[in-house]
Amino acid sequence: MRKIVLxxxxxxxxxxxxxxxxxxENQHKNNDDDKEPLHNVYFKIDQGFTxxxxxxxxxxNLHYTGYGGILNFGRRVNREDYIAEWSFIRAQFNYSKPLxxxxxxxxxxxxxxxxxxxxxDFLGVFDIHAGLxxxxxTDMRIAPRLGNSFLFADIIGEVxxxxxxxxxxxxxREWNMDFSLSATLIGYGxxxxxxxxxxxxxxDGGIAIQGYENxxxxxxxxxxxxxxxxxxxxxxxxxxxxWFRIGYxxxxxxxxxxxxxxxxxxxxxxxxxxxxxxx
Amino acid sequence: MxxxxxxxxKTTNILIIISLFFSYSCEKLFMEPDKPAxxxxxxxxxxxxxDTHYSFFEEKDVDWDEVYERYxxxxxxxxxxxxxxxxxxxxxxxxxxxxxxxxxxFDRSRYWKWYLDSPENFYYSIIERxxxxxxxRYLGPFQFLNMGDIIYVYYQxxxxxxxxxxxxxxxxxxxxxxxxxxxxxxxxxxxxxxARRMASRFTNYRYFVGYNLIKYGPDHEAFRENxxxxxxxxxxxxxxxxxxxxxxxxxxxxxxxxxxxxxxxxVTLVGDTTGGGGGLPAFYDLPNGWQLRVSSSRFLxxxxxSIESGIPPDYQIxxxxxxxxxxxxxxxxxxxxxxxxxx
Numbered sequence: 291m292r293k294i295v296l297x298x299x300x301x302x303x304x305x306x307x308x309x310x311x312x313x314x315e316n317q318h319k320n321n322d323d324d325k326e327p328l329h330n331v332y333f334k335i336d337q338g339f340t341x342x343x344x345x346x347x348x349x350x351n352l353h354y355t356g357y358g359g360i361l362n363f364g365r366r367v368n369r370e371d372y373i374a375e376w377s378f379i380r381a382q383f384n385y386s387k388p389l390x391x392x393x394x395x396x397x398x399x400x401x402x403x404x405x406x407x408x409x410x411d412f413l414g415v416f417d418i419h420a421g422l423x424x425x426x427x428t429d430m431r432i433a434p435r436l437g438n439s440f441l442f443a444d445i446i447g448e449v450x451x452x453x454x455x456x457x458x459x460x461x462x463r464e465w466n467m468d469f470s471l472s473a474t475l476i477g478y479g480x481x482x483x484x485x486x487x488x489x490x491x492x493x494d495g496g497i498a499i500q501g502y503e504n505x506x507x508x509x510x511x512x513x514x515x516x517x518x519x520x521x522x523x524x525x526x527x528x529x530x531x532x533w534f535r536i537g538y539x540x541x542x543x544x545x546x547x548x549x550x551x552x553x554x555x556x557x558x559x560x561x562x563x564x565x566x567x568x569x
Numbered sequence: 570m571x572x573x574x575x576x577x578x579k580t581t582n583i584l585i586i587i588s589l590f591f592s593y594s595c596e597k598l599f600m601e602p603d604k605p606a607x608x609x610x611x612x613x614x615x616x617x618x619x620d621t622h623y624s625f626f627e628e629k630d631v632d633w634d635e636v637y638e639r640y641x642x643x644x645x646x647x648x649x650x651x652x653x654x655x656x657x658x659x660x661x662x663x664x665x666x667x668x669x670x671x672x673x674x675f676d677r678s679r680y681w682k683w684y685l686d687s688p689e690n691f692y693y694s695i696i697e698r699x700x701x702x703x704x705x706r707y708l709g710p711f712q713f714l715n716m717g718d719i720i721y722v723y724y725q726x727x728x729x730x731x732x733x734x735x736x737x738x739x740x741x742x743x744x745x746x747x748x749x750x751x752x753x754x755x756x757x758x759x760x761x762x763x764a765r766r767m768a769s770r771f772t773n774y775r776y777f778v779g780y781n782l783i784k785y786g787p788d789h790e791a792f793r794e795n796x797x798x799x800x801x802x803x804x805x806x807x808x809x810x811x812x813x814x815x816x817x818x819x820x821x822x823x824x825x826x827x828x829x830x831x832x833x834x835x836v837t838l839v840g841d842t843t844g845g846g847g848g849l850p851a852f853y854d855l856p857n858g859w860q861l862r863v864s865s866s867r868f869l870x871x872x873x874x875s876i877e878s879g880i881p882p883d884y885q886i887x888x889x890x891x892x893x894x895x896x897x898x899x900x901x902x903x904x905x906x907x908x909x910x911x912x
Contacts, residue, residue: 343596350854351604351614389603392674392858435852436672436862437728437759484793485622485785501783501793513599542596549621549787556596 329369330531331569334377336362338561342384344397346431346442347551348483354395354431356386360559364403365568373419373454375405380427382557393435401427407454417456423472424449429555441482444545444553448477448507448514466522468535474514477507479545481553503548514543520563535563606857608653612644615657615671615861618853619664621787623863625848628875629665633789636663650857651675661863667820668850668864683844683879684817688887690841690901691754691816692894696723699897709735718747719909721902727822728759733804736770740805748810748909750902751830758821758846768829769802771811771836778829779876782867784851792867799829810912811836812905815882821846827880828870837908838882840901847876884908 337360344354364377384397403426407419424447431442452472459465484501505511520537539559546552604610620633640660644653654671658678661669671678700721705712710729714721720743743749751767768778775798782792813830815823815838824843830836848864855861868876886901893899 343600345600351601352854352856353600353603388854388856388858390606390856390858393854393860433852433854435854435860436670436850438850438852440852484783501785540596542599544599554596554600556600 329367329569330567332366332368332532332565333568334362334364334366334375334563334565336360336364336561336563338559340382340384340560341558342386342397343554343556344386344395344431345552345554347553348481348485348547349395349431349433349440349442350388352388352390354386354388354397356384356395356397358382358384358397360561366565371409372421373405373407373409375403377401377403377405384557393433396432396434397430398432399427399429401425403427405452407452419454419456421452422449423452442553443480443482444555445480445482446477446507446514446543446545447479448474448512450474450514450516468518468520468522468537470516470518470520470539472516474507474509474512474543477512477514478504479507479512480504481545481547485549485551505545505547507545511546512544514541516541526567530567532567533565535561535565537561537563604856606855608644608646608648611653611855611857611859612641612657614853614855616640616660618861619661619669619863622784622851622853622865623664623666623669623789624782624784624792624865624867625664625666625877626789628867628877631664636660654678654859664863666848666864667844667846668848668862670860670862672860672862674858684820687817687841689816689890690886690888691818692888692890692899693755695893695897695899696752696902700899700902708738711735711739713739713742715742716750716906719750719906720746720748721750721752723752724756726756726759727761727763727826729763731763731766733802736767736802737805740770740807743807743809746809748812748912749807750812750814750905750909752814752902753819753823753826754814754816754840754901755818756820756823757818758823761822761825761849764822764826764829765799766802767826768799768833770806771808771830772799772801772833773806773808775800776832777871778832779871780869780873782869784865797868808835810909812908813838814840814901814905815843815880816841816901817844817879820844824876824880825868828868828876831880832871837884837905838880839884839905839908840882840886842879842881842885843876845877845879 340358340360342356360382362377363379364375367374380401380403382399386395386397403423405423407421410418410420426447428443428445433440450472455469457467480502482502484503516539518537518539520535522533522535524531524533526532539561542556544554616637626633640656643656654673654676658671661671661678662680665680667680667683669680701714705714710724710731712723778797778799781795781797783795785791785793813827813836815827819827824846827838827843831838847868849866850862851865853861870876884904886904888900
């Protein structure tokens with residue numbers, strides 16, 4: 291019951307933030323005095339390449355490294371006073387091997403995320419936004435071994451403070467740059483299997499479900515850090531101000547498990563984010 | 570103000586570059602390094618994983634610490650991979666478990682004594698030449714033969730998927746028949762989900778088949794208990810007479826299937842005791858590229874008896890190889906026919 295409540299709280303945070311965003315937009319639309327929109331709404335597509343490093347001690351004491359890709363879809367609202375971003379599909383897939391190369395792990399990841407950042411006017415130099423991110427995702431490791439595919443997975447719901455900093459500098463031309471940092475404050479996580487590797491997909495895809503472990507995630511047993519550096523550029527014209535960002539993101543989480551069987555997962559993303567204005 | 574602005578911008582750029590370099594490599598600082606691939610470490614990894622995950626130490630009365638004391642002195646620096654493999658394979662052999670394997674690029678350790686010391690009790694060529702006679706139908710993973718009042722089904726591996734459509738067709742063929750023979754001899758297992766899917770077609774009520782004991786910690790007897798039930802399939806089912814044919818090579822998921830069926834009143838087991846394999850396997854990747862597999866759960870029947878050593882049949886029938894080939898008769902199939910036709 292406690293687990294369901296915690297997951298619901300996470301969902302509630304996402305929904306609440308999203309509703310407040312929609313409410314603000316509607317208020318704005320209902321105001322007849324507003325002739326020009328104060329906000330821009332964008333449909334967002336992220337795509338990119340990744341490299342990763344996994345250490346899941348339920349699977350082995352080995353680092354699995356590999357490469358893969360990401361594809362995210364979302365909706366972003368840019369206003370003078372805040373940024374709101376709703377990523378409704380966040381998909382990632384990596385193919386990883388340990389150093390000896392004799393085995394492999396398929397590493398799909400799925401999630402959704404809501405970000406709400408308020409504008410903080412800081413010395414008039416930097417454009418700083420700070421706020422919260424609510425994130426739910428699952429990271430899976432599928433290991434084909436000896437006629438079966440064994441499944442290991444983390445399902446995590448979390449609330450994360452986030453700060454974004456935007457600036458520009460001149461080097462041959464004017465460059466616009468964003469810097470992003472977020473870390474988890476609190477969350478709830480499930481890990482499967484509970485112990486050992488009985489959670490397996492049969493040779494034919496049949497599944498045996500045998501328990502999980504769960505944790506209230508705090509900085510004492512869970513760390514999730516994300517940093518990103520982006521260069522952005524507008525495309526289109528004033529009537530259709532689309533834009534894109536090219537960036538590098540480092541995302542790392544570590545979750546302590548029962549019996550010191552911990553999981554560490556790091557992903558480096560080289561990403562192209564496209565923003566198409568839709569309002 | 571302008572000076573201050575430039576200062577901030579420069580500082581920011583430096584911070585960004587530093588953070589890029591830091592983040593690119595810092596995850597290694599947080600992660601424990603890979604274990605080395607030397608013989609001592611490999612041996613310790615194998616022994617420890619088995620110690621903390623294997624599920625039958627108590628049931629098989631294996632003193633794993635004593636096993637360690639006997640085999641650890643055989644490990645030395647500089648031994649070849651094959652020497653190391655052989656020592657580790659011998660150590661794992663002490664567990665006497667068909668689900669325990671050490672797999673390398675050059676060999677696979679195994680325990681097959683559970684069937685090598687028993688009669689074969691299955692000769693496919695007799696079935697093919699004297700029963701099928703090329704008249705069998707291939708229905709999904711099954712070969713099935715219409716024997717008049719009886720349908721005979723041979724299922725080679727629970728690793729081959731059974732679809733609902735396959736089972737619907739099989740049940741449709743059972744209309745107006747006296748009974749069904751399901752031959753799972755030499756079926757080495759696969760997915761227990763297929764076993765469950767099949768069994769759900771032969772009952773009209775949800776029934777209890779036993780207890781699944783799931784390991785939840787490193788202690789040898791740290792098990793959590795789940796009751797396992799089979800629910801009837803919401804579609805075509807058959808609840809007439811069924812005979813399941815087993816031999817010692819009916820292993821793992823096939824033993825589960827025999828257990829699921831054995832509980833039903835309309836089912837008779839004929840042949841030999843199944844091979845067992847009641848522990849679902851767990852795996853572990855070793856630093857030198859070898860893979861380790863050990864049983865990591867247990868299954869008890871409703872009377873709390875372990876199925877690890879197999880499900881005994883209701884009728885034990887052994888095949889005399891010479892006579893079987895001489896007359897072209899499989900006595901286990903003949904017994905099954907008699908049971909169905911006499912009811």
